[in-house]
Amino acid sequence: MKREIKSVALEDIKLSYEVYGDGNTVILCFHGNGRSADDFKFLEKNTRKIISVHLFLHGYSTFSPHRIHQDLITAEHVEKLLEKLLLKEKVKDFHWVAYSQGGRFTLSAFPSFASRVKSMFLIAPDGMNDNNFYSWSQRQWWTRKLFKRWVEKPEELMSISRVLAKGKIIHPKHVSFLDYYTSDPEKFETAYKTWSAFRDLRPSNEEVRKTLDKHSIQFKVIVGEHDQIITPKSARNFLDKIDQSNALKTIPYGHDIFKPHIEKELLALMPFEDFD
Template structure:
């Protein structure tokens, strides 16, 4: 199996999905990265007991997207085709930040084939007020597009919210870095709006995890202000068995430190 992690491609309908393979362990692990990253961030997992299939999410890395709006069923059908093409029956999932949302939606469809679910500061469990405001309606999406085109307005209101104690300063700094260039602003708009249907149903997810012998492991950062540790609570309170590891780091080093634990 490929240990270098060179980019490979898998065609699905109108899209070309890029992925890398790391390691040659006996267990298949499908890995989904965070916003603005690509599958290469999972290279630290190459030395683990997994064979890692690190997929570039839509609009990220070298993946080419053929359709505008990604639905949950589209995503599940793609993974089903990917598993069949690679002759993978049983496997595990790992998702970091945005990738956690993609991993969770797969639990709904593939829990019976899962050995482990590893979630690193996962998005998709606690819903953000700002995300709902910007994506749930056509008017909200139009306003979001307008604000991204008039960045000083966003900066003004963002810093006002920080001063009022309604927005964490670290989150504001993360937003400024993520929106620094026109290309980054386009990526933010695409991922926020086009991924709005990739929303795990926590009732279905928890029911499937209880009904199937899946080892569920959460990893959070003690100093993470982007996806704080308490964001996992809406799911963990529904589960009977799970593990939580709190690492002494912020958001960005989590994958590297998790690789030492798995």
């Protein structure tokens, strides 16, 4: 299927995206940290138009380096850029799919686009809890300084994480997750930059709840039963807060779900044409 890479801009910010197909069913996709827009190629079908966004600091989406520490990316930036994208692509309404960190972007911008959203499927989404350690640590100057140090000395972070795992303070899978990033210096640096630059993207559970109450949208949160990064428990807590306790769907996997045999299960959980 034909692939096109396009972009929209706002000030110094460029948001790039890929388009697959030209069908009537439009699906907007946001990938996760360290992943790519290609993750959603498995959704391709003759009747669909897939718009897969490159998250900032991934692919071709860029902004001025100073935004990593100040003048941070906000929901307002994301909303204005998405409005430009939808206008450029002549999109009236669409389905929304997001994975991991892409979920933080989606939940932050969703209230502004809800009247145009037919369905929303969040796969192991970040952004469900603004009070967890990940979100809290983003906002502390000293933790940002510490993580910057670990970008330069990843072996120090791995040594500490192994000790914490041995003492059963963190799960061993967290060590594997950290090892995945620290083993690749470029990937680890990107993870640090996104962690710092996106800390003002803070979805409001109350706004999400009110928006879902107001609009008739097919909504699901899909989480791996063995996911130690975005756990089923965190998803249940989030869904209870937004009065969507029946929206949870679990699959028997971990956090890394973009594999052929798992993609088939995801497709079964996302029947887009049923809502057109």
